[in-house]
Amino acid sequence: MVDFARVQKELQECNRDFEVSGIRVVPKSEANLAHLLGTIPGPLGTPYEGGTFKIDINLTDGYPFEPPKMKFVTKVWHPNISSQSGAICLDILKDQWSPALTLKTALLSIQALLSAPEPDDPQDAVVAQQYLREHHTFLGTARYWTEAFAMTSSLDVEEKVKKLVEMGFPETLVRSALDSVGGDENLALEKLCSG
């Protein structure tokens, strides 16, 4: 059994200092705390700056004695993250997990990984090669991917709102639903339908 009392406390604690950390974790649906969506801001001074990265979080029955399963939903160009699947190569999500870590500290570690790639232990060999051999090209691609996939301009948000309102949902609900799932249109729709 997942320790849901702990997960509940983690969510409260994490969202309380959202202002400082910029890190958010929300359940994908109110009914199930084992499936969550995390968001982290791209670290300043990196090609990921200005982007907001969504991370899919799955808690197995053993949590917190087993690491949470995390992968990027937002496409990202980084040696330790698969450009195809979003899989993350990070020791604390594997054999270096400790139950004293939390979803928030795990997301902070991922954020740190964005700042400090480890090309010698790559998840995506192509990206790692580029990082080592053509660093300039790497920076350009990473930046381009950030701008293309991790930045939802306000125009995008308005378009999503319009689309959902056209489906017959009240605008205020649409906006709060979009906000609570970090702007993901499909998740917002799921949320609106479920309740």
Added chain:
Amino acid sequence: MSSLAAKQAEILRQDGNTCFKKDRFAAAIDAYTEAITLCPNVPVYWTNRALCHRKRNDWARVEEDCRRAIQLDHHSVKGHYMLGLALLQRKEYAEGVKELEKALDLGRGANPKGYMVEEIWQELATAKYLTWEHESSQRSWKLQSLREACVAALMQKQFLDASDTEGFVDENDESNLDQLEALGRVFDKAAEDDTPTEVPDYLCCKITLDMFRDPVITPCGITYERAVILEHLLNVGKFDPITREPLYASQLVPNLAIKEAVRSYLEKHGWAYKTD
């Protein structure tokens, strides 16, 4: 006691257990009663019968059987536990809580990770929370009427003072307001302990994120909830979850100071017993 009677009583106990599992409590009670008649000095027969009475909400009999079980075995976890529940039913809160606390201590000694420990804790926490709710609403009612009386008295005094010293009206107004505000702060402060907030981090386990119940300290000086750190050592690895230094179950030592700190915090802040 002849060994034949003992054997027969054992068979009756098993019959009782079978009936109990099928929710046939009357039949189970009959079987345990026969076992008790044959061997009245076996505490388990009494606690098993008490459990049947509990299922039927026959609390007077639960109490009776548990008291007999405890007479025979002072360390009977189930005896103390169900006696506690029976006393709570009779609204004997203080005595009931005492019995549950005893059951909890005994249960932890026997098996810190056992289901009984969790169940007893839940019952104890609920009882404590209800007690707090009851007492705190009385306290806040008294405090509120005292507050109103004090405000009225202060305003009357200010009025009398003002009629004595005509002239410095503005200055008086200001200090009068200050006094009223200060009085309000005094009463807010007095109500603070009864206002639910966050339990301080140093009283919470870094793994459960909940208040300590049975805290143990590692050689690194970090305190964890006993049942949880044992599970970590079993399933994750033999290391301290925070420092990652090697750690073995035999190195864990009860942290009595923190346990005492939790106890005294809970005594003052009964709302913290709230379980979700």
